[in-house]
Amino acid sequence: MRDILKTIAADAKHWTELRVHDRRALQILVRKGTLETAAYRKTCGVGVRVLVNGTWGFSSTGSLERTDIERAVRDATASAEASSAGRLEKIERLAECELAVGDFTSGNAAELATHTTEEKAALVVEAERRTRDASDRIRSAMSRYTELIDEKWIVSTDGADAHIEDAKAEFVIAATAASGDDMVMSYQGAGVTGGWPELFARWTPEELSGRVAKMAVDLLDAPYAPGGRTTVVLAPDLVGLLAHEAIGHTVEADFVLSGSAAADKIGERVASEHVTLVDSGPASIGAPSAGGVVLVDDEGVHAQKSVVIENGVLKSYLHDRESAARFGVAPTGNSRAWLYRDEPIIRMRNTYLEPANGDAKSLDELVAGVNDGFLLKGANSGQADATAEFMFGVQEAYEIKKGKLGKLMRGATISGDAFDVLKSVDAVSSDFEWSIGTGHCGKGQPAKVDGGGPYVRCELTIGGR
Amino acid sequence: MDELLRICDAAVGMARSAGADEAEAFAVTSQEINAELQKNDIQVAKSMSSAGLGIRVFKNGSLGFSSVNSFGESETREAVDRAVAIASVVPADRHSGLPEPAEVTPVEGIYDAAIESYGVENAVNDALMMLNEAKGVDARVTIDGGGVEAGWGMRAVVNSHGVRQAERSSLIMCFIMGMARDGDSISSFDYQFDNSHKADGIDPGVVARDFAGKVIGSLGAVSGESFKGTVVLAPKATTEIVVQPIEYSILASTVQKGTSRFADKLGESVASELITVTDNSRLENGFSTLSFDREGLPPGVLPLLEGGVVRNFLYDSYTARREGRASTGHAGGGASSVPSVSATNVVMSGGTVSVDEMISGVDRGVLVTRFSGNTDPSSGDFSGVVKGGYMIRSGKLAEPLTGTLIAGNIFDLLPTVTAVSRETERLFNVVAPHVRLDDVSVTSG
Numbered sequence: 001m002r003d004i005l006k007t008i009a010a011d012a013k014h015w016t017e018l019r020v021h022d023r024r025a026l027q028i029l030v031r032k033g034t035l036e037t038a039a040y041r042k043t044c045g046v047g048v049r050v051l052v053n054g055t056w057g058f059s060s061t062g063s064l065e066r067t068d069i070e071r072a073v074r075d076a077t078a079s080a081e082a083s084s085a086g087r088l089e090k091i092e093r094l095a096e097c098e099l100a101v102g103d104f105t106s107g108n109a110a111e112l113a114t115h116t117t118e119e120k121a122a123l124v125v126e127a128e129r130r131t132r133d134a135s136d137r138i139r140s141a142m143s144r145y146t147e148l149i150d151e152k153w154i155v156s157t158d159g160a161d162a163h164i165e166d167a168k169a170e171f172v173i174a175a176t177a178a179s180g181d182d183m184v185m186s187y188q189g190a191g192v193t194g195g196w197p198e199l200f201a202r203w204t205p206e207e208l209s210g211r212v213a214k215m216a217v218d219l220l221d222a223p224y225a226p227g228g229r230t231t232v233v234l235a236p237d238l239v240g241l242l243a244h245e246a247i248g249h250t251v252e253a254d255f256v257l258s259g260s261a262a263a264d265k266i267g268e269r270v271a272s273e274h275v276t277l278v279d280s281g282p283a284s285i286g287a288p289s290a291g292g293v294v295l296v297d298d299e300g301v302h303a304q305k306s307v308v309i310e311n312g313v314l315k316s317y318l319h320d321r322e323s324a325a326r327f328g329v330a331p332t333g334n335s336r337a338w339l340y341r342d343e344p345i346i347r348m349r350n351t352y353l354e355p356a357n358g359d360a361k362s363l364d365e366l367v368a369g370v371n372d373g374f375l376l377k378g379a380n381s382g383q384a385d386a387t388a389e390f391m392f393g394v395q396e397a398y399e400i401k402k403g404k405l406g407k408l409m410r411g412a413t414i415s416g417d418a419f420d421v422l423k424s425v426d427a428v429s430s431d432f433e434w435s436i437g438t439g440h441c442g443k444g445q446p447a448k449v450d451g452g453g454p455y456v457r458c459e460l461t462i463g464g465r
Numbered sequence: 466m467d468e469l470l471r472i473c474d475a476a477v478g479m480a481r482s483a484g485a486d487e488a489e490a491f492a493v494t495s496q497e498i499n500a501e502l503q504k505n506d507i508q509v510a511k512s513m514s515s516a517g518l519g520i521r522v523f524k525n526g527s528l529g530f531s532s533v534n535s536f537g538e539s540e541t542r543e544a545v546d547r548a549v550a551i552a553s554v555v556p557a558d559r560h561s562g563l564p565e566p567a568e569v570t571p572v573e574g575i576y577d578a579a580i581e582s583y584g585v586e587n588a589v590n591d592a593l594m595m596l597n598e599a600k601g602v603d604a605r606v607t608i609d610g611g612g613v614e615a616g617w618g619m620r621a622v623v624n625s626h627g628v629r630q631a632e633r634s635s636l637i638m639c640f641i642m643g644m645a646r647d648g649d650s651i652s653s654f655d656y657q658f659d660n661s662h663k664a665d666g667i668d669p670g671v672v673a674r675d676f677a678g679k680v681i682g683s684l685g686a687v688s689g690e691s692f693k694g695t696v697v698l699a700p701k702a703t704t705e706i707v708v709q710p711i712e713y714s715i716l717a718s719t720v721q722k723g724t725s726r727f728a729d730k731l732g733e734s735v736a737s738e739l740i741t742v743t744d745n746s747r748l749e750n751g752f753s754t755l756s757f758d759r760e761g762l763p764p765g766v767l768p769l770l771e772g773g774v775v776r777n778f779l780y781d782s783y784t785a786r787r788e789g790r791a792s793t794g795h796a797g798g799g800a801s802s803v804p805s806v807s808a809t810n811v812v813m814s815g816g817t818v819s820v821d822e823m824i825s826g827v828d829r830g831v832l833v834t835r836f837s838g839n840t841d842p843s844s845g846d847f848s849g850v851v852k853g854g855y856m857i858r859s860g861k862l863a864e865p866l867t868g869t870l871i872a873g874n875i876f877d878l879l880p881t882v883t884a885v886s887r888e889t890e891r892l893f894n895v896v897a898p899h900v901r902l903d904d905v906s907v908t909s910g
Contacts, residue, residue: 028555031722032721032722032723034558035527035528035555035556035558036803036805037530037802037803038528038529038530038551038552038555038803039530039531039532039551039801039802039803040530040531040532040544040547040548040551041531041532041533041801042531042532042533042534042540042543042544043533043534043801044534044535045515045534045535055507055509055510056508056509056510057509057510057511058509058510058511058513059511059512059513060513060514060515061514062514062515062516062534062535063535075512075513076511076512078512078585079498079509079510079511079512079585080510082510082584082585082586082589083500083507083509083510083585083589086507086589086590086592086593087506087507088505088506088507089506116554117550117551117554117555118554118555121551121554121555121556125555125556139722139723139724140722140723140724176723176724176843178723178724181726181876182844183724183726183841183843183844184844185841185843185844227691227870227872227906227908228908254503254504255609257504258503258504258505258607258608258609258610258643259607259609259643259644259646259651261651341513341515343509343511380839381839383837383838383839383849383850385654385837386609386644386654387644387651387653387654389653389654389850389867389868391837391838391839391848391849391850391870393838393839393848411846411848411872413838413839413848413849413870413872415849415850415868415870416868417868444610461868461870461908463848463849463870463871463872463906463908
């Protein structure tokens with residue numbers, strides 16, 4: 001494959017990037033005793049990007065035949081030529097860097113292959129049944145297992161020549177508990193770059209069923225959280241979601257260039273001194289199996305550990321080669337494409353808050369410092385945009401009164417301006433967990449990402465009713 | 466289209482030879498040209514073609530599915546073998562199986578050959594026109610993303626019981642998103658779009674100007690008041706808070722799983738008599754207008770809620786078999802997914818009052834232009850941020866709002882809806898009016 005790509009690249013008249021991506025995905029999903037999905041999907045093809053007269057052209061083909069790839073190069077070139085007159089600000093150059101050459105492997109495809117499809121199906125079927133049978137108040141349960149096995153070749157006319165293999169796995173359980181018309185859902189899972197030992201490192205499938213079922217039932221008896229501005233302690237999953245959704249997107253250089261809340265703020269204090277926020281390709285902290293691991297990005301750039309906020313000061317945006325050249329910095333390895341037919345765009349990888357090292361407090365100490373507030377756990381879907389205004393659903397809200405944890409409440413959402421929230425952080429714990437690895441980030445195309453952090457104490461607005 | 470049908474025939478034959486008791490092949494081809502805006506400029510122009518083949522088999526009552534993005538014989542063979550292998554090891558389900566053929570009347574107006582010759586140059590020019598029109602309204606508008614996309618293609622489905630259908634469609638779409646920025650004042654993030662099956666069916670300039678007007682209007686937003694009272698949902702918010710929970714609740718899959726609030730309410734009133742919702746697969750220029758579903762069956766036009774009364778649930782062949790009845794033709798999905806029940810175009814009928822009249826009757830309330838939050842369609846709980854919203858005071862729109870949350874339970878609120886607007890808006894597969902709700906929690910932080 002490499003030889004065909006290198007031959008085509010050698011003949012290219014313009015800067016050209018050829019990316020072969022072979023994705024094999026297995027998904028098994030059972031809901032209330034019904035096997036809804038047992039599917040194996042192969043998506044394979046070549047994405048071609050060219051830079052002509054200062055603008056991009058993109059094309060793709062599902063064929064790996066040389067003549068089809070060459071046609072895609074011509075189509076991409078024609079598209080770029082058609083749009084170059086209209087482009088206001090021409091791309092003068094791409095940032096120079098040492099492009100990846102060689103073989104790069106992450107995850108553990110071989111270990112995943114040791115488990116038969118039958119074993120994977122049985123895992124899902126049993127997990128769903130066990131969860132549903134855990135209580136007669138559980139009306140419906142769902143269990144899902146997913147594998148993404150990727151093989152890529154990236155060749156560019158300026159020297160990228162990388163062969164990349166990656167394997168990610170996910171396992172999720174959800175339960176809906178009900179009493180009459182009252183219904184509440186709970187879910188939890190794991191998403192890793194690795195095999196089953198990593199996937200079930202925190203919880204076995206049995207433990208996960210038990211936790212999810214119990215939480216759904218407990219939430220059914222829980223009152224709704226009241227609304228208002230208050231002090232909260234956020235668990236690592238909500239910290240990860242906040243770091244990704246509410247801060248991370250505002251520091252993606254494409255959003256910065258169109259005027260995000262982080263624009264023109266490099267070197268400024270944007271958070272309290274307790275906050276150091278990182279987006280990293282490799283898992284630079286905690287378990288090495290974080291769900292968003294990328295060793296080499298889809299431009300063939302070595303994926304870096306990028307310190308975005310250091311002790312409260314904004315240090316870096318997240319870049320691809322185009323934006324890095326515009327900002328006069330090195331690319332950070334954040335250019336990613338979901339499938340061969342998607343063009344690489346700036347995406348996050350593993351986004352987290354660093355735990356405290358000096359004045360670390362335990363979770364108990366964080367809670368003890370709250371007179372009237374909540375401990376919040378469990379990230380439901382979140383929404384945020386380039387203004388840093390965010391809104392996330394929270395599964396579990398535990399009342400804190402005079403430093404003591406109290407009753408469980410449900411239905412809370414949190415919202416605010418993420419930078420205001422980070423400025424209000426007055427303590428973080430020394431714990432660290434990757435905890436949003438089951439999620440996909442959406443930005444026109446999906447991406448596997450992860451995030452996490454320690455427990456964090458801050459101020460924000462709870463929406464309740 | 467004959468070629469695509471032959472590809473499906475071959476895959477079905479291969480699957481039967483490989484040991485499948487029943488087999489279905491769904492194939493698509495598509496071509497797309499696209500000019501994308503980003504950062505107030507043209508970002509990339511694209512021209513792409515793709516294909517997909519999804520093979521569903523049943524063996525001894527067990528499901529197997531596999532998909533591939535190429536029609537080559539060896540790829541098809543591998544996909545067939547994978548599907549049969551999966552069906553050989555997963556548990557059986559006595560309700561599984563493929564449908565018998567039903568008569569399909571082709572729907573008109575979903576394919577326009579002119580879209581095939583629209584071309585990258587026109588896409589680029591129209592995208593630039595959007596940029597200029599939006600900036601022309603006010604220089605403080607900043608465009609995050611957007612563009613113009615034209616696509617066309619075919620889909621075909623064949624099964625071993627004799628279902629054999631194919632059709633062409635085309636779609637042109639324009640989209641713009643971003644905000645307005647005036648010094649440190651940033652407006653709500655917003656978006657606007659339009660789409661049509663016909664090449665001349667969209668007006669990108671109008672879309673861009675509407676977008677610009679909205680984001681400029683929400684500059685200088687202030688935090689409002691906390692109260693429990695009236696909110697008026699604009700069509701985008703109606704879609705998320707009202708229509709989507711109704712759409713979820715009328716799917717036979719959620720009814721059978723016990724997660725639908727309408728599960729035992731067929732023939733009963735669940736909403737104000739102002740509320741009528743229809744699934745219309747034949748809606749003129751509807752985003753999801755089609756002649757046959759993912760399984761090759763015709764969906765037709767079905768009332769879902771009529772004057773607040775639940776009239777029908779939507780079925781695919783699996784959920785229909787579970788109840789010993791016929792599918793309503795509502796299997797959704799693409800080539801790479803196992804078919805599952807889904808709505809086509811969901812049309813919420815307009816009422817008798819105008820939006821202005823609805824607002825003029827509100828002493829204190831909030832107009833929710835867009836809602837960014839969570840709606841749990843099974844419980845009906847919704848909670849989220851008001852985007853591009855305004856306070857309503859003494860029947861008039863007052864200051865734009867920021868940092869304002871609304872929360873409530875839509876199923877508790879549906880019976881008390883006090884007004885539905887005459888005007889409706891088409892948002893992808895949903896047509897929605899403005900809806901006025903009382904007793905919603907409004908929290909300002």
